[in-house]
Amino acid sequence: MKPTGIWNADLGRFAAIASHDLKAPIRAVTSFAELLRTLYALHLKGRGLTYLAQIRINGYHMERLVDDLLLYSRAAVASRAFAAVDTATMVQNVLTRLKPDLGDGVTVTLINLPAIQGDAVQLDRLFQNLLSNALKYRKPDPLQIVIRAQAGPGHTWQFDVQDTGQGIEPEYHQRIFQLFARLHPREVDGTGLGLAICQRIVQHHGGDLWVESTPGQGSTFSFTLPRLPQGA
Known part of the structure; x- marks a missing residue:
């Protein structure tokens, strides 16, 4: 059996090469579609402009899909050493980036967020994906999100991450963590990889990720992460 370190290196190189080779033709297609729209918009009828717009939309979606596949593959690769991560500061930074999506009627409360041991880049993505998910699947009512931490099993x-959104039917509680799983494929934009990436990141940190949800009332995504070593 190939050693884990060599396997991780091979996986990382494959992901990088695949990302470059896939994204290059996608960018060419979207660039030429944009060029056609710029140069010949006056000569195209409504249906022609609609087709070009659809090419661009699908091209950008495909590019995001490749990026998410790359994130998913890299989440299992031990590239950076774990270090102390202040999750309170990290979540505040994520909320700052998501501010355009928060809008009115969204309240986010942080409770007892500690410093932990982990990969800061991956954990930033974990919190961003979970918060983005809560914002995507909100109801017309005001949305409340609570992020809290408590002592977990062992040294964790x-x-x-609790929200008052749409909630999830029980039969989908496991399926949503699978690759390309999308419960609302047309209504909500996305690649279907967000929660799969979250699960991969948590597993890379030796933890577990699960959901408890009631349709119409909201969802709580829970996960475990390692504590800082004593004296750190």
């Missing part, structure tokens, strides 16, 4: 912290 358990984090809960």
Whole structure:
């Protein structure tokens, strides 16, 4: 059996090469579609402009899909050493980036978020994906999101990201973590990889990720992450 370190290196190189080779033709297609729209918009009828717009939309979606596949593959690769991560500061930074999507009627409360041991880049993506998910699947009512931490099993912290959104039917509680799983393929934009990436990141940190949800009332995504070593 190939050693884990060599396997991770091979996986990382494959992901990088695949990303470059896939994204290059996608960018060419979207660039030429944009060029055609710029140069010949006056000569195209409504249907022609609609077709060009659809090419661009699908091209950008495909590019995001390749990016998410790359993130998913890299989430299992031990590239950076774990270090101390202040999750309170990290979540505040994520909320700053998501500010355009928050809008009115969204309240986010942080409770007892500790410093932990982990990969800061991956954990930033974990919190961003979970918060983005809560914002995507909100109801017309005001949305409340609570992120809290408490002592978990063993030497871990358990984090809960709770929202008052649409909720998830029980039969989908496991399926949503699978690759390309999308419960609302047309209504909500996305690649179907967000929660799969979250699960991969948590597993890379030796933890577990699960959901408890009631349709119409909201969802709570919970996961465990390692505590800082004593004296750190």
